[in-house]
Amino acid sequence: MPSPEATIDSVEIDRIISSHIDLEGPLLPILHALQDAFGFLPSQAHAPIAEALNISRAELHGVISFYHDFHNAPKGRHVLKICRAEACQSVGGTALAENTLAKLGLDWHGTTADGAVTVEPVYCLGLCACAPAVMIGDKVIGRVDATRMDTIISEASA
Amino acid sequence: MKITVPMDSAAKAVGADEVVQALLAAAKDKGIEVEITRTGTRGMIWLEPLVEVEIDGLRHGFGPATPEDAAAILDGNSDKALGPVEALDWMKRQTRLTFARVGVIDPLSLDDYKAHGGLAGLKRAVSMTGQEITDEVKASGLRGRGGAGFPTGIKWQTVHDAEEPQKYIVCNADEGDSGTFADRMIMEGDPFTLIEGMTIAGLGVGATKGYVYLRSEYPDAINVMRKAVDIAHKAGVLGADVLGSGRAFDMEIRMGAGAYVCGEETSLLNSLEGKRGVVRAKPPLPALEGFLGRPTVVNNVISLATVPVIFEKGAQYYADFGLGRSRGTVTLQIAGNVARGGLFETAFGIGLDEVVNDLGGGTLSGRPVKAVQIGGPLGSYLPVSKFDAKLGYEELDSQGGLLGHAGMVVFDDTANMLGMARFAMEFCAVESCGKCTPCRIGAVRGVETIDRIAQGDMDALPLLADLCETMKDGSLCALGGFTPLPVMSAVTHFPDEFSNAKEAAE
Numbered sequence: 001m002p003s004p005e006a007t008i009d010s011v012e013i014d015r016i017i018s019s020h021i022d023l024e025g026p027l028l029p030i031l032h033a034l035q036d037a038f039g040f041l042p043s044q045a046h047a048p049i050a051e052a053l054n055i056s057r058a059e060l061h062g063v064i065s066f067y068h069d070f071h072n073a074p075k076g077r078h079v080l081k082i083c084r085a086e087a088c089q090s091v092g093g094t095a096l097a098e099n100t101l102a103k104l105g106l107d108w109h110g111t112t113a114d115g116a117v118t119v120e121p122v123y124c125l126g127l128c129a130c131a132p133a134v135m136i137g138d139k140v141i142g143r144v145d146a147t148r149m150d151t152i153i154s155e156a157s158a
Numbered sequence: 159m160k161i162t163v164p165m166d167s168a169a170k171a172v173g174a175d176e177v178v179q180a181l182l183a184a185a186k187d188k189g190i191e192v193e194i195t196r197t198g199t200r201g202m203i204w205l206e207p208l209v210e211v212e213i214d215g216l217r218h219g220f221g222p223a224t225p226e227d228a229a230a231i232l233d234g235n236s237d238k239a240l241g242p243v244e245a246l247d248w249m250k251r252q253t254r255l256t257f258a259r260v261g262v263i264d265p266l267s268l269d270d271y272k273a274h275g276g277l278a279g280l281k282r283a284v285s286m287t288g289q290e291i292t293d294e295v296k297a298s299g300l301r302g303r304g305g306a307g308f309p310t311g312i313k314w315q316t317v318h319d320a321e322e323p324q325k326y327i328v329c330n331a332d333e334g335d336s337g338t339f340a341d342r343m344i345m346e347g348d349p350f351t352l353i354e355g356m357t358i359a360g361l362g363v364g365a366t367k368g369y370v371y372l373r374s375e376y377p378d379a380i381n382v383m384r385k386a387v388d389i390a391h392k393a394g395v396l397g398a399d400v401l402g403s404g405r406a407f408d409m410e411i412r413m414g415a416g417a418y419v420c421g422e423e424t425s426l427l428n429s430l431e432g433k434r435g436v437v438r439a440k441p442p443l444p445a446l447e448g449f450l451g452r453p454t455v456v457n458n459v460i461s462l463a464t465v466p467v468i469f470e471k472g473a474q475y476y477a478d479f480g481l482g483r484s485r486g487t488v489t490l491q492i493a494g495n496v497a498r499g500g501l502f503e504t505a506f507g508i509g510l511d512e513v514v515n516d517l518g519g520g521t522l523s524g525r526p527v528k529a530v531q532i533g534g535p536l537g538s539y540l541p542v543s544k545f546d547a548k549l550g551y552e553e554l555d556s557q558g559g560l561l562g563h564a565g566m567v568v569f570d571d572t573a574n575m576l577g578m579a580r581f582a583m584e585f586c587a588v589e590s591c592g593k594c595t596p597c598r599i600g601a602v603r604g605v606e607t608i609d610r611i612a613q614g615d616m617d618a619l620p621l622l623a624d625l626c627e628t629m630k631d632g633s634l635c636a637l638g639g640f641t642p643l644p645v646m647s648a649v650t651h652f653p654d655e656f657s658n659a660k661e662a663a664e
């Protein structure tokens with residue numbers, strides 16, 4: 001299997017940068033678009049971004065590291081975000097999260113050995129009236145209990 | 159047969175898409191012709207997925223529906239029948255001004271929007287001067303719904319008076335508070351209202367460009383808002399010539415990147431500019447030096463989405479609702495461990511007890527209510543003894559509470575208040591922008607101190623109180639400054655859980 005770095009297309013990187021460069025405040029849109037395209041922020045993109053935006057690489061690194069959303073290495077095929085915030089806690093969200101992590105043998109941000117699922121904490125999905133809530137990819141799920149969680153994980157692992 | 163089913167993410171999260179599939183399949187089986195329109199949610203989340211079937215011009219509800227209910231719903235003999243939706247107690251008791259169309263119309267149909275009063279406000283505004291528009295907002299008494307409750311018209315006046323060629327309207331759609339979803343609901347359910355409100359703001363203060371900073375945790379809302387902006391643009395609602403007025407206003411949707419602190423307006427502006435979301439010291443006010451250093455209105459989604467109805471019905475009409483200095487309606491979000499959770503819009507002044515026990519029906523678990531956290535992760539925990547509090551900015555403040563974005567999270571008697579206090583500190587530590595030491599380091603110390611209390615170290619209790627004082631006094635923004643509220647309210651109202659923490663745990 002080729003390493004993810006090897007499959008990064010510098011033409012695609014340049015295309016993404018140049019298609020956003022005329023926006024006011026183009027950096028976050030560029031980072032989101034790159035992450036959408038590659039699944040993470042490839043290190044090969046750093047130099048061209050810094051040059052196009054006329055910022056230092058240290059500044060760029062500072063921005064990337066500030067935001068929970070951005071990551072420099074690939075994640076699992078599915079990212080499961082489990083809400084840790086108060087409304088979810090009020091209906092058993094903490095136990096749900098802890099049991100899920102224990103079952104998968106993971107800590108927060110960990111990825112299963114088969115590369116299927118990465119588990120991330122999230123602080124509120126706006127589903128606080130049908131909590132506990134999770135999101136897998138872009139799909140939101142509410143009123144999650146242990147059984148529902150098992151189904152979500154087995155579907156993601158399939 | 160005309161059917162509506164919400165496409166709101168809360169409805170989808172509990173199976174609305176699967177119900178739609180089942181309805182289509184059942185209709186095919188029976189040879190019935192159905193027309194299914196996806197709407198926003200009415201806000202009765204405990205009834206979602208809520209299917210509505212039009213019978214003699216009235217929409218009848220069926221919910222919470224499962225795919226198995228589909229056939230019976232089509233046959234008209236489902237045991238999930240609720241009768242006409244508008245006649246349900248939860249609907250009848252509301253004053254839906256901001257949310258009038260949510261759950262009713264197809265969110266992406268501009269015709270539907272217009273048929274339900276949409277654009278009436280903007281049509282009026284295009285005939286007014288910027289000053290007249292600003293005065294109208296002042297007269298309505300509208301205050302910011304994002305948390306601080308600052309008078310919207312006064313903020314607009316500052317931007318109106320600033321003499322700069324380029325000004326901006328920035329909509330704060332970062333909605334990070336636990337227990338809140340009003341912004342999401344309106345963006346998914348009636349996006350044109352927000353677009354119309356931002357456009358009126360632009361005409362009012364002389365801004366030609368708007369941005370919605372929308373959190374990445376809301377992919378559905380982002381999707382609906384982007385489509386709505388496109389449609390509004392094509393229809394001439396947005397663009398160089400707003401509704402043929404010769405005045406320009408355009409807008410873009412920008413996605414956040416998962417930082418709670420970016421809901422703070424100056425952090426948000428930095429983020430929008432492509433910087434680290436660090437909080438800026440004020441002054442300068444964003445109204446004078448905001449996005450890219452230019453005069454900028456930063457308003458919450460609900461503040462801006464309330465502007466159209468103020469212009470449609472008149473400032474006085476809006477101001478006639480409310481209590482004291484809290485004018486108009488509050489969009490309550492009832493959440494957490496509650497039997498009936500959802501969105502309830504009503505005049506300011508409703509009592510907390512009525513909201514939790516009557517509307518909300520008490521806890522979901524059926525156990526006694528222990529506390530309610532109002533105003534998100536920086537808001538106080540109020541015990542049942544404070545339930546006679548009235549919901550208004552000043553009224554709640556006098557009870558040691560914070561209305562914030564008007565989310566309320568209900569907890570039953572199994573809630574561990576020391577655990578909740580610890581979480582508040584932990585959250586502050588995770589989300590701190592790092593600018594001030596009392597917040598960045600204090601929150602980490604706070605977690606450690608609460609852990610000592612949990613171990614039975616009573617000397618740590620006064621330390622926690624001191625630490626909270628330091629955070630309150632030495633923090634630049636409300637993240638560090640208000641985290642002491644949930645922490646100390648838990649200590650004050652549930653002292654036993656802190657003084658007997660070790661015994662309780664054993």
Ligand SMILES: Cc1cc2nc3c(=O)[nH]c(=O)nc-3n(C[C@H](O)[C@H](O)[C@H](O)COP(=O)(O)O)c2cc1C
Nearest residue numbers: 302303304330332333334421422423457458461636
């Ligand atoms: C840590 C922190 C987070 C905030 N999050 C939000 C938010 O998610 N949405 C919001 O509208 N305001 C938020 N605010 C308040 C904003 O700073 C600002 O007061 C608001 O956007 C102004 O709009 P309004 O006057 O319409 O309420 C937050 C403030 C702080 C200190």
Ligand code: SF4
Nearest residue numbers: 591593594597635638
């Ligand atoms: S209080 Fe915390 S979040 Fe707010 S400016 Fe200071 S360090 Fe940043």
Ligand code: FES
Nearest residue numbers: 083088125127128
């Ligand atoms: S607190 Fe979990 S979805 Fe809001």
